Amino acid sequence: MKILSIELTNWQSYRGSGKSARRLDFSGGSGESNCIVYGQNTHGKTALWQAIRFALYGRVNKRMAGWREGKFKPIVATDSADEPLLNITAHENGDYTVGVRLGFEHNGERYMLDRSYTSKKGVKIPRRSSQMEQTFMIRNEDNGTYVEEKQQFVNDILPENLARFFMFDGERLDEYRDLFEDTSDVELKNFIEAILRFPVLTDGITDFEKIEKTLKKEISKFAVKHRKGEAAAEELDEANSDLDVRQEVAKDHKEEREGYEERLDVVVEWLKENDEGKKALAQQEMFQAQQDEAVEQIKNTERSMAKALPGSWKAIISTKIDSRLGKVQGDLERQKKDGEKIGALDVQISHLNNKLEGKPCSTCKTPLKVPSSKEQDSILKKIVSLESNRRKLVESRIDPSPAYLHNRSIALSNLKSDMKLDRLLELEKQLLSWRSKKRKAKQDLDKASKMLTNEVRKEVAKFLLEQGELLKKIGKVLGREEENNAKIYHLETEIEKLGDILGTGGGKKKPAYRKAEIKRDLVVDLKNEWELVTDEHREGQRRSVEAAASKVFMSLSNKSKTYKGLKIYEDFQMAILDKKGRRDAGSGGQWGLLAYSVLDALTTCSGIDFPLVIDTPGRSIDDEHLLRLYDYLFNCGKQVLLFPEGSELKPEIGDKRYGHTCAATYELKLNEKDQRITDIKRRINNLGK
């Protein structure tokens, strides 16, 4: 890649936009591509250096942020102390566009990169970066097309993390030196490895390790399954053997059942053909059953009648007994009345006797007068009459005695029953009904029996019996089949499970297992080979860098008699070696040259085509070594954009010594009217020649 031009729009101290934008060209007519931009401190050299980084990566580190990046300059700010990218004067004048256009050539084609910021719509005066909107495009100047993956395109040319090796700041050279001495800085080591393209190899190793790890896991699973498989193999053999037996049994069952079914078909067919006989037989059986039922019911009814009859004989003679009992009761009543009459007569007789004797009344104790003799005769006559009546009553009383009659009455009552025989009539009806049914059933039975000759009946019965037996047998076989099928299903499931454990290879390793092992072996071999290659490449690169750096260092250093060269260790620790190969402390200047030498060697060995853009290159390097450095840089074959401070390289000397290698040389000066603005003055112009 070669940078052809750079156009700055309101970029830091470079005021101007549109046609007034500041432009520097680096494309000489005779192929010159180097450029020297002279300028005193604060005149805009670093801003120019930063413009290139901004164009490529869209951000600019604050200069004092140190080696590690992270603090970036704001796009816009109203205070110059904040180091905004948008020119302060432009901002004050309401011009809010800031940006860089970078013309470059890459792989034989010319491109124009344009990255700029303008205020967002609706923002009248942007005061923060968030109020600015970026525009970024890369146009192929040869074919007029625009690059789609713009940032990726840039990173493919030079990744941002490696830009530090191509675009460096001399004021930070000491930091490089310290870093080269301090190999504990992992980040730098990573950067060095990155520029030497080690990651491609180390990442390959990591990739192989990942693949190996995955395969190991896979193999581990196979191994577990395989171990299970060995135990399962025996079970599988056994299960397969059992399955064979069960399948043979199933076959036997099927044959047996089919045999029965075949015979059943014959029997059913026969019964169909002899349907009348079958029906007659069925009817006969039905009528027989009806008859049996009737007989049973008749028996039941008779039993019920038998229960109802005992004692009924008493009911039959109950009217006679009632009649007799009535007579006995009548006698008893009469006897009672006669007794009462006799009692009454006794009272009358007693009263008359008292009256006759003049005694007090036996009832009320009233004293009575003694009757006259005439009255006495009358009383005596009455007494005689009453006693006569009494005698008659006593004599006429029934014999036997009332007690005797009473006992008889009780005994008769025991032989009496008020039982009714209605229940018998109901049972009689039932009996008649069942007897009728029985007769009907018998008639039907006789009729059905007549339809069947003995031979037919026997044959139908035989077939029906056989049909029943066959159905039973089929049912039993189906039961056995079901049971056997369940066992077969169980065995098949078991075999399937064992199969899963064993894979298709039984006790042997599955092809997938073997394949995984082969893959793993291959990956391990490749990884080992890759590690070997990586080590060799690393060592080769180290040696190359060491050799290239030593060569440059020795050409730059004036101590070729003292130094043997540079030593770069495996961990990229670096040292200056004396003639005896011992580490030499070296002066600050020597270490500055070492840093340049190593950077140059690294960029050369990286194979990356990118200019060296060096700001304030002479720090820490004395004048003698500085000129040697410039001599080397401007003749190293790379495009060099050098931004020296006045003391580092005076314009007159620079133009004289290196002007012929440059497309142009420029000198930066602050505007006389506005010291915040940089003016660009072209000194040597080889452009377009």
Added chain:
Amino acid sequence: MSEEETAGSKGIVTCSAEFSDELEKFSKMFGEKKDAPMREAARFAMAIGIQRGEREPRSGWKKPKNKKIRTIAHLYGGFDKGGQFDFPLLFEMLDLIEDGDDTPLHHLISEYVTGGMRYIKDNELYKLDEWSRMKDDFPHLFTDEE
């Protein structure tokens, strides 16, 4: 000694040989046991004989060939069910013992049993499905449906 004599001397209630078969059939209607149904059937026949006044003196009993007088049970113990039924009292109270008639009670009962059996035979009560005929002759045995 003939069966009849044996039966009489032992005080056994009997039935005329004329109705041996019918009594046998009729007794089945009173149960399936061996003796009790026969005694019950005989008492039933006796009651019918008493109620209807059908006494058939033993002297008039027919003697069909191959048939014997049917002995039923001892009057005392079997027929009277261990004294549960006072047949002497019954016959006395119902004036069934005529003056001057010295017929032993068991014979007297047997004569009424035989009288009853004639009715049973004539009305085929032993078939069990002719009981409704009794409604006319023994209305007091049935509830007046009206």
